[in-house]
Amino acid sequence: MNILVVDDERDIRNLLQMALEENGYRVVLAAHGKEALELLKKEDVQLAIIDVMMPVMDGFNLVRTLREFSTVPVIFLTSRTDEMDKVLGLSLGADDYLAKPFSVAELLARVRALLRRANQYQERTAKNQNLIKYGHLSIDKATCTVYKDDKPLEMGAKEYKLLLHFMENPERVYTKKQLYYAIWQDDYMFDDNTIMVHISRLRSRIEDDPQNPEYLKTIRGIGYKIHYTGK
Numbered sequence: 001m002n003i004l005v006v007d008d009e010r011d012i013r014n015l016l017q018m019a020l021e022e023n024g025y026r027v028v029l030a031a032h033g034k035e036a037l038e039l040l041k042k043e044d045v046q047l048a049i050i051d052v053m054m055p056v057m058d059g060f061n062l063v064r065t066l067r068e069f070s071t072v073p074v075i076f077l078t079s080r081t082d083e084m085d086k087v088l089g090l091s092l093g094a095d096d097y098l099a100k101p102f103s104v105a106e107l108l109a110r111v112r113a114l115l116r117r118a119n120q121y122q123e124r125t126a127k128n129q130n131l132i133k134y135g136h137l138s139i140d141k142a143t144c145t146v147y148k149d150d151k152p153l154e155m156g157a158k159e160y161k162l163l164l165h166f167m168e169n170p171e172r173v174y175t176k177k178q179l180y181y182a183i184w185q186d187d188y189m190f191d192d193n194t195i196m197v198h199i200s201r202l203r204s205r206i207e208d209d210p211q212n213p214e215y216l217k218t219i220r221g222i223g224y225k226i227h228y229t230g231k
Contacts, residue, residue, distance in 0.1 A: 002044055004028045006036040006062065007051040007077065016049060019104045020111070033057025033083040037065060045072055047115055049107070052078035052089065060092055067093040073114040077102065129166065134167045135215060135228035137206060148206060158183060159202040166216070166226035199224060 003025045007147040010031075013051045017027040026044050030036035034053045039045075048066070052059040063074055076089045079100040086097050096110050138147045144160060146153045155163070161183045165174075174182070176195040184194075203210040217227050 001046050002026045002028060003111070004036060004039065004043070004045045004048040004050075004072075006030045006033065006048065006054070006059070006081070008032055008054040009051070012077075015104070017105075019108060024106060024190065025111075032159070033059065033062030033065075034061055040066070040070070040141070046112065046118070047073045047075070047111060049075045049111075050094075052076055052080060060088065063089070063092045063094055073118050075107070075110060075114065087187060132167050134170055134226065135230065137163075137167065137215065137228075139164055139167055146205070153205050155205050156198075156201065158198050159205060162198060162202055163226075166224075170226055173219050173223055173225040179223065 001024070003020055005013055005020070005027055006029075006040055007013050007016070008031050013029050013031070014107075017029060018218050020027050026046065028039055030039055033050075034057045036048070036050070050059045050062060051193065054062075059076060059078070063076075066072070066074070073096075074094045075096045075098060076094045077098055077100060078085065078089075080112075095114055098107060130140055132139045132141065136149050139145070139160075140147070141164070146160060146163060147156050161178065165179070165182050168194065176192055179189050179195055180186070180190045183198075199208070203213050203216050206215055207213045215228050217225055219225060
């Protein structure tokens with residue numbers, strides 16, 4: 001876990017480095033904003049502790065630039081206690097604000113809280129990216145599981161791949177040959193009947209009435225598409 005410390009006071013940098021390393025973190029140090037930006041191009045940083053008042057580039061301008069390309073959590077350190085400074089810092093994208101002089105124990109507690117919150121956010125984001133929903137159907141790509149009304153459906157590998165392909169491209173019409181190549185990835189061995197059999201199996205899994213499908217529509221003379229009106 002890498003933490004960036006940006007402060008023009010060497011003693012504070014050394015103090016934070018020692019405290020953070022004692023708690024298992026790897027620390028990257030910078031004396032001002034421009035140096036920090038150069039380090040961020042090379043280092044994978046999970047959290048930044050940034051002083052406000054610094055030469056060359058202050059903390060406010062550093063965070064303003066940082067937020068153009070990164071969502072890394074930021075704790076501001078400052079000897080300025082004016083409420084408007086705090087409002088400005090938070091509005092620029094800082095996640096927390098700690099006034100100097102500060103308690104190292106309190107800082108470490110805030111670091112742990114921010115990292116925990118960031119990890120939870122990343123986990124939720126990853127979970128959402130793995131979940132595809134269409135109508136009453138959903139697919140969890142992480143577990144290769146299909147659900148209808150939150151109830152898991154049994155499904156063969158090819159039926160699962162077909163449904164995933166349709167749900168990732170809703171409303172788009174595919175010919176049988178396009179589907180065969182997308183799922184079997186073998187244009188040379190194309191078999192019209194193979195697609196028809198697997199479409200029939202897929203409908204038996206996801207449709208209440210396979211003869212009158214709500215989802216998997218046949219486009220006569222062309223192919224198939226997934227289309228759900230919500231009726």
